[in-house]
Amino acid sequence: MHINYWHELIRNNFGKLGLAMLCFVLFIALFAPFLARYDPGEPSHAIFMPPSVDHWLGTNDIGQDIWSRLLCGAKNTLLVALGVGVFTTLLSTVIGASAALVGGIYDRILMRLIDALIVIPAFIVIILVAAYVLPNVWTLIFLISILTWQGGARLVRAQTLSLKERMSVYAARTFGANKRYIIVRHIIPNLSPILFAVFIHSATRGVFIEAGLAFLGIADISTVSWGLMMHHALRFYYLDVWKWWLIPTGLALSVTIMALVFIGHALETAMDPRLRVMEQEEWQ
Amino acid sequence: MIELKDLEVRYGKRKVLQGINLTLKRGESLSIVGESGGGKTTLGLSIIGLVEGTVKGEILFDGKNLVALAEKELKAIRWNRIAMVFQNVENALNPLYTVLDQVSEPIVAHKLGDRKEATKRAGELLSMVDLPEGRFYAYPHQLSGGEKQRVLIAMALANDPDLIILDEPTTALDALTKVEIINLMHTVCNERELTILLLTHDFYAASTLSDKMAVLYAGRIVEFGPTPALLSNPRHPYTRGLLRCYPSMTTTKDLQGIKGRMEFFDDGCPFHPRCTQSLEKCREGAPRLEEYDGRLIACHRGGIIPLLELRDLSKSFDSLNAVDSIDITLYEGETLALVGESGSGKTTTAKLIMGIFEATEGRICLEGKQIHGRDKSFYQRVQMIFQNPMEAVSHRFSVREAVREPLDIQKQCDREQRESIVRHILEEVELPSSEAFMNKYPHQLSQGEAQRVSIARALVLNPKLLIADEPTSALDASTQAKVVKLLLNLQEERGIGMFFITHNLALARKISDRIAVMLRGHIVEEGPSNEIIRNPLHPYTKDLLKAAPTLNSNVPLVPKHTSKKKEGFGCPYANRCDKALEVCFNEKPQLRHFGSHRVACVHA
Numbered sequence: 073m074h075i076n077y078w079h080e081l082i083r084n085n086f087g088k089l090g091l092a093m094l095c096f097v098l099f100i101a102l103f104a105p106f107l108a109r110y111d112p113g114e115p116s117h118a119i120f121m122p123p124s125v126d127h128w129l130g131t132n133d134i135g136q137d138i139w140s141r142l143l144c145g146a147k148n149t150l151l152v153a154l155g156v157g158v159f160t161t162l163l164s165t166v167i168g169a170s171a172a173l174v175g176g177i178y179d180r181i182l183m184r185l186i187d188a189l190i191v192i193p194a195f196i197v198i199i200l201v202a203a204y205v206l207p208n209v210w211t212l213i214f215l216i217s218i219l220t221w222q223g224g225a226r227l228v229r230a231q232t233l234s235l236k237e238r239m240s241v242y243a244a245r246t247f248g249a250n251k252r253y254i255i256v257r258h259i260i261p262n263l264s265p266i267l268f269a270v271f272i273h274s275a276t277r278g279v280f281i282e283a284g285l286a287f288l289g290i291a292d293i294s295t296v297s298w299g300l301m302m303h304h305a306l307r308f309y310y311l312d313v314w315k316w317w318l319i320p321t322g323l324a325l326s327v328t329i330m331a332l333v334f335i336g337h338a339l340e341t342a343m344d345p346r347l348r349v350m351e352q353e354e355w356q
Numbered sequence: 357m358i359e360l361k362d363l364e365v366r367y368g369k370r371k372v373l374q375g376i377n378l379t380l381k382r383g384e385s386l387s388i389v390g391e392s393g394g395g396k397t398t399l400g401l402s403i404i405g406l407v408e409g410t411v412k413g414e415i416l417f418d419g420k421n422l423v424a425l426a427e428k429e430l431k432a433i434r435w436n437r438i439a440m441v442f443q444n445v446e447n448a449l450n451p452l453y454t455v456l457d458q459v460s461e462p463i464v465a466h467k468l469g470d471r472k473e474a475t476k477r478a479g480e481l482l483s484m485v486d487l488p489e490g491r492f493y494a495y496p497h498q499l500s501g502g503e504k505q506r507v508l509i510a511m512a513l514a515n516d517p518d519l520i521i522l523d524e525p526t527t528a529l530d531a532l533t534k535v536e537i538i539n540l541m542h543t544v545c546n547e548r549e550l551t552i553l554l555l556t557h558d559f560y561a562a563s564t565l566s567d568k569m570a571v572l573y574a575g576r577i578v579e580f581g582p583t584p585a586l587l588s589n590p591r592h593p594y595t596r597g598l599l600r601c602y603p604s605m606t607t608t609k610d611l612q613g614i615k616g617r618m619e620f621f622d623d624g625c626p627f628h629p630r631c632t633q634s635l636e637k638c639r640e641g642a643p644r645l646e647e648y649d650g651r652l653i654a655c656h657r658g659g660i661i662p663l664l665e666l667r668d669l670s671k672s673f674d675s676l677n678a679v680d681s682i683d684i685t686l687y688e689g690e691t692l693a694l695v696g697e698s699g700s701g702k703t704t705t706a707k708l709i710m711g712i713f714e715a716t717e718g719r720i721c722l723e724g725k726q727i728h729g730r731d732k733s734f735y736q737r738v739q740m741i742f743q744n745p746m747e748a749v750s751h752r753f754s755v756r757e758a759v760r761e762p763l764d765i766q767k768q769c770d771r772e773q774r775e776s777i778v779r780h781i782l783e784e785v786e787l788p789s790s791e792a793f794m795n796k797y798p799h800q801l802s803q804g805e806a807q808r809v810s811i812a813r814a815l816v817l818n819p820k821l822l823i824a825d826e827p828t829s830a831l832d833a834s835t836q837a838k839v840v841k842l843l844l845n846l847q848e849e850r851g852i853g854m855f856f857i858t859h860n861l862a863l864a865r866k867i868s869d870r871i872a873v874m875l876r877g878h879i880v881e882e883g884p885s886n887e888i889i890r891n892p893l894h895p896y897t898k899d900l901l902k903a904a905p906t907l908n909s910n911v912p913l914v915p916k917h918t919s920k921k922k923e924g925f926g927c928p929y930a931n932r933c934d935k936a937l938e939v940c941f942n943e944k945p946q947l948r949h950f951g952s953h954r955v956a957c958v959h960a
Contacts (some may be wrong), residue, residue, distance in 0.1 A: 239747035246710050246740050247762040247817070248732035256763075261752050 077265045081335070081344030087342075090334025091325050097328050101146040108140035120313055129316045133308060138301075138317055142324060145298040148209065148281055149328055155213035156220075156278025157271040163221035164270055168228030169259065172236060173251070183229075186222045193220040195281060202290045209295060212285070216278050224270040231266045235259050269339045276332040283325055298325045357382045357551055358403070358519060362413040365395075365402050365575075370399045370620060372409060373575045377645070381705040382518070385552035387566035387583065389559065389598065393618055396555040397443060398792075402727040403553070404440050405430045417519075433461050439512035441505075443555075448508055449496035455507045456482065462514045481510040485540055498856070502533035505542070508598070513544065519551045526561040527796045538564050559602045562798040563587055570594045574618055574626035576642070579659075581651025586846045588884070588952060591651065591659035593689065593851075594627050608865045608886045609691070610841075612848045625656060632851020633657055633688045661723060663688045663821055663853040664709070669718035671701075671708055678704040680877035681718065683947070686870075689851035693864035693885070693899065695876035703743065705874075706823045709855070710740050722821070734768055739819035741827045745810035749798045755782075756794035759812045766817060774849060777816060785812045804835035811839065815846065825856045828863070840867055861904040865889050873897045876928035885952035893955040896929045927957070935959055 081087040100107065109126075110117075117135040121127050122143065129138035167186075171179040198215055201207075241258050249257075252254060285291060286299025293300075300322050305317040363376040373395045380386050388396050394945040401407040403415055405422060415422040417433065425433075442448040459481055460474035469477065480494055485506040495747045496504060505525060512520055525541065526534045538561060545552055545565075554565050562569055562583065563933045569586045571579040571594060579592035597614035600606070616630040621642075625631070628638040636655050645654040648889055653659045664686040671679040679701045686692040694702050709720060711730040720727045727734065739762075742748035751760045756778060763774045779789040783899060785808040787793065798806055807827060824843070828836040844867060846852055858864050864871050865885055872882040873896060883895040892898045902912040927933070930940040937958065945956040 238750075239742055240750035240753075241749045242707075242712050243740075243742055244750075244761065244765065245812070246735055247765045247813075248730075248735035249765045253765060258479060258750060262750075288942065 077268070077339065077342055081338050084338035084341055086334040087338025090331045090336075090338060093331035094335065095326050097146050097324075097331060098150060100143055101150045101273070104143040107142045108136040108137075110140045112136060112140040112144040113294075120308075120311065122312070123316050129312065129320055132301075132304065132313070132317060138320075141296050141301060142298075142320055144296040145301060145321070145322065146328070148295055148297045149282070149325070150214075152207055152213060152282040153275040153279045153332065154329070156216045156281075157275035159213060159217035160221045160224055160274035160278075161267055161271045163217060164224030164228050164274075165263070165267060167221065168225035169232045169255075169263070170231075170351070171225070172229045172232035173259075179229075182225075185250045186225055189219075190222045192219070195284065198285065199288065199290060202285055206290070206292055212282055212291075213278070216281050217274070220274060220277055220281075224274060227266055227270060228263060231263055232259060235262050236306060238262075265339070265343055269336065269343065272332055272336040272339065276329060276336060279325075279329055279332065295350055357384075357418060359416040360403075360413070361416065363399075363402065363415060364412040365398050365407055365409045366412075371575055371622060373402070373613075375576055375642075375645075376413070378570060378577070378580075380519075380551055380553065382551055383549050384568065385554065385566040386564035386568045386570060386572050387556060388572050389556060389562050390572035391598070391618055392557060394572045396521055396557075396572055399572070400440060400553065400555050402522050403519075404433075404434050404438050408792075433451060435517065436466055436468075436515045437517055438519045438521065439515065439517040440521040440913055441512045441523060441525055443509050443527070448514055449469060450502060451496050454493045454495055455487070455499065458496075459507065459510045459514055468515060478510070478514065481513055481770055482507070484513075484544070484667070485510045486536070487905075493529050500533075502529055502537065505529060505533075505537055509537075509540065509544070509612070516548070517550070519553065520545075521553045521555065523555045524557070524563075525554070526556070534560070541565055543591055554748075557598075559587065559590045559599065560604065569596070574620050576654060577652075578627060579651065580645065585651065591648065592627075592653050592655055593631050593633060593660055596660060597630075606886050608889050609869060610866050620638050625654070633661055658685045660689065661783060662686070662721075663690075664855065665719075665721040665724075666705070666709070667719040667721065668882050669705070669708060669720065670716045671704055671713055677706060677877045679715075681849065682874070682877075682879045683812055684820070684879065684882065685870055686853050686855055688853050689847060690869040691847065691854040691856050691867055693856045693858055693868035693871045695858060695861055695864050695871055696936055697859060699876075700778070700874045701877040702859075702874055703825055704877075706740060706825050706855065706857055710738065714849070735762075736766060736817050737819055738821045738823070739814040739817060740823040741774075741807075741811055741814045741825060743826045743828065744804070745806035746798055746808055749806065749813070751798055754795050755787075755809055756796055756811055758798070759816055762813055765926055768817075778812075781812045781816045784815070784846075785809075786813040786838070787812065803830055804839070807831060807835075807839060808842075811842070818850070821853045821855065825857045826859070829854075829858070829860070832886040836863075843867070845855060861889075861900050862906075865904075873900065878928050878956065879947060879954075880929065880952065880957070881955045882947070882949075884886060891953075893950060893953060893960040894929070894957045895933045895935060895959070900933075 115134040115136050117131045117137065119131060119133055119135045121129045121131040127137050127139065129142065132138055167182060171182045198284055201215060205211060213244055244254055244258055283299035286297040287303045289303050291297055291300050301321045302318060305314055305321065358380045360376050360378045363373055364371060365373040366419060378397065388399060390396055398407055403410050405754060420428065427700055440895050449780050456478050463469055463477055464471055479492060483489065487503060487506050491499065491503060524850065529537060535711040552561060552565060556562055569581065569583040570577050571592060573594050579586065579595045586595060590599055592831035595700050600612040601614065603611060614630055619629065620626065623642065624640055628634040631638065635656065643654045643656045645652045648658055662685050666684045667680055668681045668683060669679060669680045670677065682705065684692065694705065696702055708715050722737065753761065759778045759781060760774050762776060763769065769777065782789040787805060787808050801809065805837035828839050831839060835933045843854065847854060853950045856868060868885045871885045871888040872879050873894065873898050881888065881897045888897060892901055899914055903914050915934060926943055927945050930936045933940065939958060945958050947956045950960055
């Protein structure tokens with residue numbers, strides 16, 4: 073059955089909403105330098121200023137403009153999302169697909185490895201490691217990725233196994249196709265929807281973990297991160313500043329995560345025929 | 357009695373007959389068959405010395421070389437020893453004389469009696485050929501075609517010849533008259549111990565009137581052997597082609613023609629432009645008539661080649677023997693239908709040939725060579741049509757990409773050529789080759805269209821062997837008919853050997869030359885389609901035949917599966933067979949030969 077996933081995504085209301093939200097965040101991240109009125113790192117203002125015309129969201133404890141920091145935080149968050157998404161998907165694909173295609177002992181070893189890794193709570197391990205290293209964005213991306221690829225790899229392996237047995241692949245073999253041709257022309261194109269789903273899920277997880285770590289204070293102080301902003305804001309809970317410091321930041325983070333979750337949900341619906349049918353009945 | 361040695365006849369520069377070597381003993385009957393224009397009549401005329409061309413070589417009649425004989429001596433032999441029944445009933449009789457006069461004429465002319473005696477003898481002859489007495493004084497135009505033929509035979513017999521040459525004696529006669537004439541010929545020839553040389557394109561006359569048969573093509577004999585053997589198992593592609601064109605109650609396959617037209621060649625095999633298995637050498641030198649298995653064949657390849665041979669092929673999945681030492685041969689340009697219920701191992705067999713599964717045991721030979729590894733060149737020669745076209749074509753491929761895929765994989769030609777090949781093949785399978793159609797995706801096609809796309813894919817590499825796995829089971833009857841016709845036409849054009857897997861015996865009967873019945877991994881019966889249909893020997897085949905679709909309203913009784921006893925040891929049909937004996941459950945019956953059949957049943 074041929075499904076155009078992009079169309080399905082657009083057709084789905086959650087998908088539409090998610091995409092719109094993600095585009096919004098993306099817009100902010102890209103145009104932050106133009107939208108921001110001050111250098112987000114510049115502690116050159118009075119501290120704890122309430123929102124005003126000059127400082128829309130006031131200033132923080134060391135006199136940085138919160139509005140500017142919020143805008144720049146989007147860049148950091150999306151970078152993590154993209155980085156973790158790409159890196160995890162790549163790892164999952166290479167490991168999952170090769171396990172399925174090579175099979176045999178190689179497959180068995182990898183699968184046991186995945187079983188072992190899957191029981192390790194990634195978040196706690198990252199906290200432990202990060203506590204020592206105090207990672208910057210790139211090390212964090214790397215860390216999250218190598219600890220969370222297992223689920224994706226399993227999915228990709230399962231899908232590849234079923235793709236490998238497709239009649240169209242057998243047909244290609246009866247035309248004399250070699251492995252490379254089959255992988256490039258038949259396996260990878262058909263894996264793409266699942267890879268996209270894996271990408272979205274890992275990105276969501278990446279954003280979540282990064283924010284969580286920063287919220288716990290495990291982050292490079294110099295990065296502008298929403299998690300870190302919340303971490304700092306929370307220290308001054310007794311002041312009024314949380315209204316324009318904590319809440320907008322939390323909202324921004326929620327919007328980003330929700331955007332990704334909605335897209336993920338819409339994709340799942342598109343890929344699972346049973347869900348699709350239910351959805352259609354609901355709408356009718 | 358008569359011997360032709362290196363006979364060659366030419367009209368001007370055109371050789372109409374060449375290299376004819378035939379021997380006919382007294383009392384024997386030989387038929388010479390072939391398309392019209394192949395030189396049959398010329399052969400007959402050259403024997404009685406009436407041919408207008410230049411004759412070379414020898415025609416020995418009782419030791420005398422007729423070619424060297426003077427006209428006067430020839431006259432003594434002609435009609436007295438050798439008589440001919442001419443073709444073309446309409447013009448062979450003189451319209452101005454009554455038939456009695458015409459029959460008595462050769463007697464008078466050869467001075468074997470006076471007119472009175474001659475008339476008496478002519479009367480006898482005419483009554484012998486069952487012409488009603490009232491018709492003796494009729495003029496030719498008053499006679500029917502059958503009656504004229506009788507008169508002509510009577511004329512030929514007038515001087516009591518030893519050898520009678522019959523040139524198309526039954527053409528243009530209706531069925532019953534034809535049988536009467538053949539019966540007449542039979543009795544007459546047996547009574548008089550005549551030697552018959554029958555020139556005809558009618559296999560029915562040839563099969564009933566001759567013991568031996570020579571197939572003449574473009575002035576050369578291409579196959580020679582005993583008539584029944586030649587008819588039941590033609591080994592020269594031309595003989596097979598002729599038989600496929602001939603509608604008879606014996607054959608079940610749809611009529612197929614022979615591609616191209618007859619042309620005369622001095623060099624090379626005369627049949628090579630129309631032959632589907634011709635090689636380069638077929639164009640260069642004429643093949644000699646050589647002996648293969650008790651008959652003479654003039655073919656560089658030794659007659660129709662075995663294209664695919666499965667020898668003791670087995671495949672087991674763990675403890676299940678999906679295919680259990682099967683043994684099948686498929687000849688070039690023929691269709692072998694593999695018939696059986698679902699789960700009997702048909703598709704597994706196909707996949708074994710294609711190399712999708714690795715055989716547990718046994719050999720697969722293609723054109724006589726055993727297949728070890730399958731490389732691109734193997735897949736160029738062997739292609740498969742998958743059961744479900746929607747699945748076999750990737751849903752991401754447009755029609756263009758799907759049909760081009762084999763070419764892409766084989767890296768044949770450049771882009772533009774591939775494009776034109778794709779268009780050509782789409783037209784060949786009767787699909788539109790328009791831009792709009794080629795950009796469609798499988799889910800936008802109907803079942804029939806998708807199946808044709810799948811056929812086009814299989815044909816685009818121009819394979820010699822096509823494995824068709826239930827190619828029509830998902831199609832409605834009218835689409836099925838078109839697809840089947842298409843495949844048969846391609847077989848006629850390209851000589852594709854088809855390994856046709858189906859559960860539909862009624863369909864198999866119309867398209868296949870041979871049928872192999874498969875049951876639980878075994879071949880239980882195998883043989884020519886007409887034999888299997890007319891005279892099935894295995895109980896399973898009989899039940900399949902009973903269950904085959906008919907247009908009668910009565911529903912046949914088909915045995916149910918009764919697990920009476922342990923399975924797996926004995927005959928695969930023992931549990932359902934109503935004639936099963938103790939031995940059927942304990943011992944696997946071997947495939948044994950019965951005529952042209954092979955059957956694995958203790959009762960056969």
